[in-house]
Amino acid sequence: MKCPFCNEAETKVVDSREAEESEVIRRRRECISCNERFTTYERLEKPTLLVIKKDKTRESFDRDKLMKGMMRACEKRPIAAEKIEQTMDQIEKELRNTTTGEVSSQLIGQLVMHHLQKLDEIAYVRFASVYREFRDAQQFMKELQAVIQKKPLEKAPKLTVHIE
Ligand SMILES: [Zn+2]
Structure with missing residues (x-):
């Protein structure tokens, strides 16, 4: 996951937790270059039918x-x-x-x-x-x-x- 601040390709996950009854996983990431933190969400892609x-x-x-x-x-x-x-x-x-x-x-x-x-x-x-x-x-x-x-x-x- 690219850093949104400096575009560094490598970031590390510092925290990971499930939210909204486990349908979403929220990850706090930290850039190894500029040390800025940001959040990503992982969701299940639901079939449409x-x-x-x-x-x-x-x-x-x-x-x-x-x-x-x-x-x-x-x-x-x-x-x-x-x-x-x-x-x-x-x-x-x-x-x-x-x-x-x-x-x-x-x-x-x-x-x-x-x-x-x-x-x-x-x-x-x-x-x-x-x-x-x-x-x-x-x-x-x-x-x-x-x-x-x-x-x-x-x-x-x-x-x-x-x-x-
Ligand atoms: Zn960065």
């Missing part, structure tokens, strides 16, 4: 993981890879527009289903069956019937942004 999982733990949003799930649902369906990519872009954009920088995994699932339903019904049912972890065939059939009858199943989940 966190996913709140079922058990309330957080992990950073993983686009590749979600993309794999969507690709699996769209397998052997007449959907261009480009279209899936575009849908993924739209989903990610909507997620990143949330003001808190945190979204629940539940909301992500709902958002994907909302978009897949417009894209391809079979892909939608496939994704929904994995996501909802249907406990029995009856529940699955009920869902399938609703799709066939074109009942609006997935309303756009409430985000802070307007969805179509």
Whole structure:
């Protein structure tokens, strides 16, 4: 860390302490050349989007993981890879527009289903069956019937942004 007074490249840390519940480390430094003291702060660079999982733990949003799930649902369906990519872009954009920088995994699932339903019904049912972890065939059939009858199943989940 360069000295702000004389530009000397070498400075030594004379004190280091954590502040603000350990999210910031404050260091007092002393220039080995002019002996002036100054302070530096070390902060954790937070990922811009966190996913709140079922058990309330957080992990950073993983686009590749979600993309794999969507690709699996769209397998052997007449959907261009480009279209899936575009849908993924739209989903990610909507997620990143949330003001808190945190979204629940539940909301992500709902958002994907909302978009897949417009894209391809079979892909939608496939994704929904994995996501909802249907406990029995009856529940699955009920869902399938609703799709066939074109009942609006997935309303756009409430985000802070307007969805179509
Ligand atoms: Zn100096």
